[in-house]
Amino acid sequence: MATHTIAFVERVDGALHDPSLQTALERATTRFIGNRAKAVADVDNFEALRHQARAIRAGALARLDELLARLADNVERHGGRVCWAEDGAAARRYILDLAQQRGVRTIVKSKSMASEEIHLNEALEHAGLEVIETDLGEYIIQLAGETPSHIIAPAIHKTREQVRDLFVQHLGMEPTDDIPTMTRTARTALRQRFLQADMGISGVNFGVANEGAIVIVENEGNARLTTTAPRIHVAIMGIERICESFDDLGVLLQVLARSATGQRLSVYTSIISGPRRPHEPDGPEEFHLVLLDNRRSEIIGGKYAEALMCIRCGACLNACPVYQSIGGHAYGGVYSGPIGAILTPLLQPDLPDAHKLPHASSLCGACEWACPVKIAIPDLLLRLRADAVNNGKYEGYEPPAMFGWRQAMMNPALYRLGGKMASFGTHLLARNGQVRWLPPPLDGWTKQRDFPPFAPKTFTELWEERKKQG
Amino acid sequence: MTVQPHRRAVLFVTCIVDQVHPNIGLAAAELLERQGVEVVVPRGLTCCGQMAFNAGFRDDAYAVAGRTIEILRNQGDVVLPSGSCGAMIRHLYHELFHGTRHEAAAKELAQRTYELSEYLVDVLGVTDVGARYDGVIAVHDACHGLRYMGLGRQARILLDHVAGARIVSLPGSDECCGFGGLFAVKQHQISEAMLQRKLAHIAECGCDLVVTGDSSCMTQIAGGLSRSKSRVRACHLAEVLANRVGLGG
Numbered sequence: 001m002a003t004h005t006i007a008f009v010e011r012v013d014g015a016l017h018d019p020s021l022q023t024a025l026e027r028a029t030t031r032f033i034g035n036r037a038k039a040v041a042d043v044d045n046f047e048a049l050r051h052q053a054r055a056i057r058a059g060a061l062a063r064l065d066e067l068l069a070r071l072a073d074n075v076e077r078h079g080g081r082v083c084w085a086e087d088g089a090a091a092r093r094y095i096l097d098l099a100q101q102r103g104v105r106t107i108v109k110s111k112s113m114a115s116e117e118i119h120l121n122e123a124l125e126h127a128g129l130e131v132i133e134t135d136l137g138e139y140i141i142q143l144a145g146e147t148p149s150h151i152i153a154p155a156i157h158k159t160r161e162q163v164r165d166l167f168v169q170h171l172g173m174e175p176t177d178d179i180p181t182m183t184r185t186a187r188t189a190l191r192q193r194f195l196q197a198d199m200g201i202s203g204v205n206f207g208v209a210n211e212g213a214i215v216i217v218e219n220e221g222n223a224r225l226t227t228t229a230p231r232i233h234v235a236i237m238g239i240e241r242i243c244e245s246f247d248d249l250g251v252l253l254q255v256l257a258r259s260a261t262g263q264r265l266s267v268y269t270s271i272i273s274g275p276r277r278p279h280e281p282d283g284p285e286e287f288h289l290v291l292l293d294n295r296r297s298e299i300i301g302g303k304y305a306e307a308l309m310c311i312r313c314g315a316c317l318n319a320c321p322v323y324q325s326i327g328g329h330a331y332g333g334v335y336s337g338p339i340g341a342i343l344t345p346l347l348q349p350d351l352p353d354a355h356k357l358p359h360a361s362s363l364c365g366a367c368e369w370a371c372p373v374k375i376a377i378p379d380l381l382l383r384l385r386a387d388a389v390n391n392g393k394y395e396g397y398e399p400p401a402m403f404g405w406r407q408a409m410m411n412p413a414l415y416r417l418g419g420k421m422a423s424f425g426t427h428l429l430a431r432n433g434q435v436r437w438l439p440p441p442l443d444g445w446t447k448q449r450d451f452p453p454f455a456p457k458t459f460t461e462l463w464e465e466r467k468k469q470g
Numbered sequence: 471m472t473v474q475p476h477r478r479a480v481l482f483v484t485c486i487v488d489q490v491h492p493n494i495g496l497a498a499a500e501l502l503e504r505q506g507v508e509v510v511v512p513r514g515l516t517c518c519g520q521m522a523f524n525a526g527f528r529d530d531a532y533a534v535a536g537r538t539i540e541i542l543r544n545q546g547d548v549v550l551p552s553g554s555c556g557a558m559i560r561h562l563y564h565e566l567f568h569g570t571r572h573e574a575a576a577k578e579l580a581q582r583t584y585e586l587s588e589y590l591v592d593v594l595g596v597t598d599v600g601a602r603y604d605g606v607i608a609v610h611d612a613c614h615g616l617r618y619m620g621l622g623r624q625a626r627i628l629l630d631h632v633a634g635a636r637i638v639s640l641p642g643s644d645e646c647c648g649f650g651g652l653f654a655v656k657q658h659q660i661s662e663a664m665l666q667r668k669l670a671h672i673a674e675c676g677c678d679l680v681v682t683g684d685s686s687c688m689t690q691i692a693g694g695l696s697r698s699k700s701r702v703r704a705c706h707l708a709e710v711l712a713n714r715v716g717l718g719g
Contacts, residue, residue, distance in 0.1 A: 009659075016659055321646045325663040360657060362650025362664070363524060364613035379565060385526030394526070395656070402522050406530040409485070410537055412514040419489045434696050444658030449665065449693030452490055459488045459495035463511050466496075 008332060008353040008360075015326040020159050025327050028156045032318040035262020036370070042264065043254075053255045054373045056248045057309035060240075064300060067209040067242050068291060074212020078274030080287040087294050088118030094290060095120065095201070095234055096127055102232060102286075104129065104198040108190075110216070110223035111135035112203025113312060114236040114292050116148060116334045117347065120201070132193045134222040136186055143170045149328030151314040151335065152260050157327045190222070200226035200284070204237035205311075206252060207289075210245045213273040214289065217256065217266035224270055233275070233284040239291050240300075240308040252311060255372035260313040295347050303383055307342045309373045316367035316377060322360055331357055338367035338377045345384055355393040358384035397441045419458055426453035478508040479547040479589070484555045485517040486685050494685055497712035498551040498586050505594050515541050520558040523566060524651045535566060539575050547593070548583045551708050553615020553683050556585040561618045585615055587624035587683055587707055598631035599711045607632070607710070608640035608677035610668070610691065612684035616644055625683055625707050632710060640680070641671045649690040665694045672702055679715065680704040 006014075015021055040046045060067055072082040085091035099107065107129055109115065121131050121142075133142040137155035141148060143166045148154030155163070160177055167173040173185045202223055206215045214235050216223045227233045243249050257263040276283030299308055317323045317337030328336030332353055333344030341357040348354055358381040367377040388394065408418040429435045434450035437443070445451055457465075479502060483495035499509045519535030522528070535558075542548055550556045560580045567576040590596045607629060615621035622644075629637050648654065648664030655661075668691060672680055678701065682688050685706055692704040709715050 012657070012659055016663055321648070321664045321667075322657075322660055325660050359653070360660065362613070362646050362648060362653045362661070364646035364650070365617035366613070366644075366646065369617060379562075382524065382526070382562075382565070385524070386528045387526075389526035389528070398525065398527070402525065402527045402530045405522065406533055409516045409519075409534040412516065415516050422489065434693075436697075442655055444655040444661075445693075447658060448662040448697060449654075449690065450696040451693055452689065454489050455492045457492065459483050459492035460511065462492050462496060463499070 006332075008330070008356045011330040011332060012326050012360075015330045020162060021157050021327050024157050024159045025324055028150075028153060029318045029324050032153075032262065032314075036259060036315060036318070037262075039258040039262040039264060043258070046258075049251065049255055050372055050374055052251050053311075054309065056243060056251055057311070057373050060243050060248070061300060061305060061308055063244075064239065064242065067244055068207075068239055070209040071207045071212060071242060072289075072291070074209070075274065075287075075289050076212075078212050078287075079277075080212075080274045080289055083288060083290045085290050085292050085294070088292075091118050091236065091290050091292050091294075092120055092123040094288075095236075096123060098232070098234065098288065099124065099129060099199055100127070102198065104232065106130045106132070106193065106197045107199045107201055108132050108134050108193050108197040108226050108230060109138075110200070110202040110218065110226040111138045111148075111154065112201065112236055113148070113151060113334060114203055114238050115201060117238075117294065118236075118292065120236070132190070132197070134190050134193065134226055135218070136183065136220055136222075139186060139190065140166060143167075147329065147334070149336065150317055151312050151337070151339075153314070157329070194225045194229045197230040199232040199234060200228075200230040201234045201236065202227050204235050204241055204289075205256070206249055207237050207242045208244070208246060208249055208271075209242060211271075211273060213271050215249060215253075216270045216272070217253065217268065218270075219261070219263075219267040221268055224268055227270065227272055228283050231284055232286045232288070233272075234288045234290060235272070236290045236292055239293055239296050241311075256311050256313050259315040259370070259372040299346055304342065304346055304380055306375050307339065307346065307380055309375055310339050310343070311373060313372055315370040315372060316375075319366040319370035320361075321364065321366065322362065326360075331360070333357070338381070339375070342377065342380045342384060345388075355384075355388040355391075358382075358388065395441070401441075416458070416460075419454060423454035423456060426451070427456075429453070476506060476508065477547070477594075478510060479549045480542060480545045481509050481511055482515055482518075482542070482548055482550045482555070483511070484550060484552045484685070486689070487551060488516075490689070491685050491706070493714055494551050494706040494708050497706070497708035497714045498549070500712045500714075501586070501590065501599060501708060502549065504599065505590065505596055507594070510545070512541050512545065518555040518558045519566070520555060520562070521651055523558065523562060528566065531566060532570070535563065536572050539563075539567075539572050539579055542579055543575060546582065547589070548579065549586055549589045550583070551586045551683070551706065552685060553585045553612045553619050553621050554686060556583060556588075557614035557618035559583045561614075585619055585621055585683065587628060588619065588621060591624035591627055597627050599628060601631075601711045601713050602633040602635075603679070603710055603713075603715060604634040605679055606636045606638055606677045607679045607681055608638050608672065608675050609643055610640060610647060610680055610682040610687060610704075611644045612682050612687045613644075613646050615683050621683060625681070628707070628711055629681065635710075638675050638677050640675050640677070642667070643671075645671075647687045647690050649686050651686070654690060661690075665690060669694050669698060669700070673700070678702055679710070681707050681710055683707045
């Protein structure tokens with residue numbers, strides 16, 4: 001079932017009561033956080049590097065038009081083709097037309113959140129094409145019929161035992177929990193696919209304007225095969241994922257791998273600038289770069305522009321106690337975690353529960369601390385909450401509650417009266433000095449927590465008494 | 471313990487302390503007075519406005535916080551026993567009042583606003599307040615204080631000088647307890663899951679008292695400890711430092 005058809009609160013409930021999910025999440029996020037801490041400590045001054053990375057991202061966004069034009073010119077100069085896709089539909093149409101014109105039947109893909117964002121697989125499969133994800137995690141969830149649960153670790157929510165069952169069912173593997181056997185099974189199955197495929201579709205970690213190149217980082221080597229083995233390579237890049245030069249790229253790569261997986265650098269870093277040249281022995285015959293806007297140009301220059309600095313490392317997900325509790329699918333959109341709670345309402349505003357996602361945060365700020373480009377995630381979540389309220393999206397009890405709260409806080413006599421009533425009410429409800437049940441909408445508090453009754457005398461009253469006593 | 475030259479500070483106890491935990495306010499006042507600070511509690515001061523701001527109701531937050539700014543105008547140092555309300559004034563008023571008639575006053579107020587432990591250690595230069603507690607203490611770092619006010623160090627310095635106390639480290643002391651204002655009610659299932667992790671860490675570290683600088687985290691943690699019938703208690707930093715642990719109210 002598609003996750004977005006279920007209400008947010010039910011997705012959360014399901015996630016919290018899924019023992020496999022809880023085990024898998026705890027294992028994986030703990031490991032990521034530990035590795036990141038080590039990799040960060042490895043750098044003399046990671047804070048300075050973050051500042052530098054942030055400045056590079058901000059600079060690139062400020063000159064986006066110029067840098068994109070330069071990237072496109074240079075890609076075409078190298079013999080590539082560029083598609084400016086205003087939205088997901090335009091991108092899907094371009095890729096589907098291309099596949100049909102070139103007689104493509106089988107497509108291998110290397111993990112791409114942008115293609116997830118535009119639901120490319122569904123469109124291609126609907127047209128009768130065979131699409132195979134080749135990133136191991138992505139392959140696992142494709143077999144399971146699911147969407148990614150994490151920006152960089154799509155199958156983070158699956159335990160080893162669940163993966164074994166999928167491989168037994170779909171790949172005919174003999175039942176075993178031995179990881180090398182499991183990866184060998186997937187590798188053998190995928191190797192055939194690389195050889196058969198007519199088209200490879202990849203994402204883009206960074207576009208480098210001055211070089212007309214795209215950069216892909218990965219650890220499995222599947223992106224290399226995806227971009228070189230088939231005769232056509234299509235790369236999909238969100239327009240914000242650009243930097244100016246190799247110098248800038250060097251800084252971004254340093255913070256990306258450290259923040260994402262705790263590596264100094266990913267195992268493979270591929271820099272691709274066009275199709276195979278006449279003197280080159282391998283590589284695709286055609287290279288197409290799809291520059292995906294899909295609402296991004298509306299965000300640039302507005303109060304959420306900072307969210308587009310994101311380099312999709314997933315560090316905020318790992319650091320977030322909410323993500324650690326509920327995993328990625330509960331968010332319902334393509335991007336999960338704290339940054340997803342910002343990007344989803346901006347990029348997918350039609351999802352019914354999108355406006356609720358910014359509330360799935362205690363605003364603890366662990367995400368902002370982990371972010372390699374220092375995106376002020378809690379501040380952006382707060383702005384989205386304010387926008388939702390301005391658009392009339394809130395619980396029915398909230399406006400009257402806020403009105404009452406405001407009157408009480410603005411008027412000391414009302415404030416005192418309200419306090420007295422709360423004190424009276426909570427003392428009626430209290431047993432042995434603790435309130436174990438509060439009426440709706442506050443009953444959520446007392447499901448697993450006690451609440452202290454309001455004090456018989458406020459601090460202000462006690463203070464006045466003390467002053468009178470001298 | 472040396473008494474500083476005469477200073478005057480506004481004690482802004484925050485709405486939760488005023489109405490639910492007045493003992494924390496009294497403890498904070500005592501701590502400041504013992505350092506020779508004249509404590510002033512302006513009439514009619516209620517709330518920093520954070521609840522409405524966090525809920526997205528900025529008009530309501532603006533009205534309440536604007537009133538608070540007016541009351542605190544020309545009042546000298548403002549001290550709060552709450553890193554979260556302190557962060558609201560220091561960090562978020564900037565956003566709330568940006569481009570409004572209160573903008574300059576909000577910036578000026580932010581510069582003279584301090585959280586209690588920060589004021590004691592960094593402004594008054596105090597490390598030993600002469601407190602005693604015979605037991606094992608763990609510190610929970612309240613998120614807003616930790617990340618937006620740079621707190622944590624000050625509480626530990628002060629606690630290290632509490633006679634009779636042994637301070638143990640709380641695993642994941644910088645992880646959110648799950649309070650988050652209305653989050654604790656609106657997303658109560660997630661909030662509870664986060665609280666359960668915090669409670670497990672508290673049980674693991676072997677303390678008998680969890681100390682935190684925010685009454686809201688304290689309410690969350692104490693509520694969980696009480697419901698799970700734990701023998702561990704939670705209290706506000708000011709209560710330990712003023713020898714007011716367990717005095718109630």
